Amino acid sequence: MTLIRSLLLALTYCATIALGFLLYVALIRSPLLGGVAILFYRGVVIAGVVAFLLLVAGIVARQRLRLAPETLVGAVALSLAFNISFLIVFPVTFDRSITMFLLARIERQDGQLDARGLEQVFVRQYLGDLRQIDRRIAEQSLSGTIRVERGRIHITPQGRRLLEGARLVGGWFGADPRFVTAPAPAARRPPPLGIYQSFQPIHLFQSYIGPNGFAGPIMQ
Numbered sequence: 565m566t567l568i569r570s571l572l573l574a575l576t577y578c579a580t581i582a583l584g585f586l587l588y589v590a591l592i593r594s595p596l597l598g599g600v601a602i603l604f605y606r607g608v609v610i611a612g613v614v615a616f617l618l619l620v621a622g623i624v625a626r627q628r629l630r631l632a633p634e635t636l637v638g639a640v641a642l643s644l645a646f647n648i649s650f651l652i653v654f655p656v657t658f659d660r661s662i663t664m665f666l667l668a669r670i671e672r673q674d675g676q677l678d679a680r681g682l683e684q685v686f687v688r689q690y691l692g693d694l695r696q697i698d699r700r701i702a703e704q705s706l707s708g709t710i711r712v713e714r715g716r717i718h719i720t721p722q723g724r725r726l727l728e729g730a731r732l733v734g735g736w737f738g739a740d741p742r743f744v745t746a747p748a749p750a751a752r753r754p755p756p757l758g759i760y761q762s763f764q765p766i767h768l769f770q771s772y773i774g775p776n777g778f779a780g781p782i783m784q
Contacts, residue, residue: 573635576631576635576639577638577639577642580618580622580639580640580642580643581639581642581643581646583618583643584614584615584618584640584643584644584646584647585643585646585647585650587614587617587618588610588611588614588647588650591610591613591614592606592607592610596610596613597609597610601702601703601706602703602706602707603655603656603659604651604652604656607648607651607655607656608648608651611644611647611648611651612644614643614644614647615640615641615643615644615647618639618640618643619636619637619640622636622639622640623636662686662690665686665690666682666686669682669685669686669689670682673685701717704723707722708720708722708723709722709723709726710723727744730744731744731745
């Protein structure tokens with residue numbers, strides 16, 4: 565009896581996860597929350613919507629299906645966790661991964677690129693054509709981790725807390741700290757003395773005679 569009940573419980577969990585995932589994909593493919601530009605935020609909200617729908621459906625059909633309240637809550641919670649985990653591991657990674665971008669270019673030019681050529685493709689397409697720096701600035705401004713004032717980018721308290729958390733959790737798992745801790749900016753070195761010795765003012769200024777006959781210096 566205990567074995568049969570365990571199997572039925574496992575079947576209930578598996579069925580809820582499968583149904584929740586199918587509903588999740590359907591809503592992601594729909595126009596629902598299409599105005600949310602950041603895939604992660606939209607995906608999390610839709611996962612919450614799916615969990616709510618499953619919970620309501622379970623309450624309505626609980627008597628017919630003979631579901632215990634704790635089983636219903638556990639199945640819905642497991643479905644929610646699965647959907648969010650899937651979102652983070654696959655779609656969000658594919659949407660933002662530099663590795664996937666490079667793999668796609670290697671596939672397109674299979675055997676034609678060396679390391680330097682791949683770097684040039686990355687700079688020209690990823691940073692240039694696709695404007696990924698602009699995208700990151702817009703997303704992080706929307707997230708509240710940075711603010712842009714007069715063209716200058718500033719970190720916000722929320723952004724600092726995010727970095728502190730990333731350093732802490734990254735330390736637990738041995739992640740590369742260079743991605744969350746930037747080195748100090750290198751000091752500007754003065755130009756070699758020879759540049760000053762070869763400096764000639766006439767290279768920067770020369771006389772001109774304007775329409776009114778006035779002679780004066782202009783900068784090249």
